[in-house]
Amino acid sequence: MNNRTKFALVDCNNFYASCERVFEPKLEGRPIVVLSNNDGCIIARSNEAKALGIKMGVPYFKLKNLITQNGVVVKSSNYPLYGDMSSRVMKVIGEYSPVQEVYSIDESFIDLMRLPLNLMDHMHSLRRRVKSWTGIPVCVGVGSTKVLAKLANRIAKKYPRFDGVFDIDDLSYERYCKLLKSVEVGDLWGIGRQSAKKLNRIGIHTSHDFYQSDVGVIETLLGVNGKKIYKELYGSSCIPIEAIPPARQQIVSSRSFGCDLKDFDELNQALTNLTRKAVNKLNNHQLATTTITVFIYTNPHKKDKPCFHLSKTVGMTTAIQDQSQIIPLVAQILRLIYKPGHSFYKGGLVLGNLTKNYQQQDLFSITQNSQIQTMARQKSNTIRSVNKRFNESIKYASELGNNRWLPRADFKSNRYTTSWTELLVI
């Protein structure tokens, strides 16, 4: 292994389940599952739940019996809580290296090059501090590439004797090969189900088979990404750490509805709410959009009914960022794709082709009245600041209605850290 690069992957253990435990310590030692939006699928499990054989991504309703029989604690997902806990964890991790990439809500890569200290001590200290300052348990995988750090993290999680920190570069060649033989190729970071299937077809089953193959074969089969993963297994770093997140390309806002919707106004009510969320995100990032996609889907799991994926993308000559422009536009697009008589179970929108929101004027626009534009700008700024202070109290009329579309969340915990009315009571 070379020593030109050194990375750690810090990964929270069963993150969502652990967040729930921080504020409900009596759940310690008990099996917990966290459900996706609309209480649909199981998206997080504590170790005890994993031990019961509960798999990731399984629909909740299929496991209801197993869950009640075994006293499994069920939680609806609580993203305000998880997001806030995540930023606390990331902040602590950031104190352990000058270069940090926040890779996902529960994972962070850090660059360990040129740190003048004992790396293992440093990582054990990180682990202890995250746990003691946030309550969240993490494991640390260390390696000379990101793919290796990921692999190392697996080992750190799997074998308690490493006390949550494992450096894969410490292995001898023989032990490294033995490790690769024990990991299925589809478990490598970047090799998904489809690629694993292709590899299996030519006799590559374990990571060691992959490691021993010809790089040309891998590139032909999987493209440049496969080649990168291959080289990273040999310790050659091809996937750099991204300390500065790349500019966002699109903003998606979609939901499965609490119940199937047929009525246009009900769909429009849901879409208006989702649009407002998307526009808030757009404004928070100070971005503007020039393409809007609206989509509504019927339920593909209902085999007795035809399945519709209705969608339409509209492009604009001028980038827009104002909810008073985007919300009516979404309603217009919805009107174009809507078909009466069908039951839609899910819908949403994509704001695409995002740009920095400085005002690029359209040379041919007929609304080039600067006074009108200034007033519109003032209005939207006012609405935004009122909504920020008074909890989204100004809404479009199209958003008001029977709220039948609202996703189910029957097992929600409090937003302990982001809402004054939901603080932990002792």
Add this chain to the structure above:
DNA sequence: TCTGGGGTCCTAGGACCC
């Protein structure tokens, strides 16, 4: 009855240009 959401990147193919 009940099946998540939000991202990115790559590739193939079509349309178009000279």
Add this chain to the structure above:
DNA sequence: TCTGGGGTCCTAGGACCC
């Protein structure tokens, strides 16, 4: 009979991640 080569841009779909 013989029917080029090189390039860009866009879009849709597939694959991957958490």
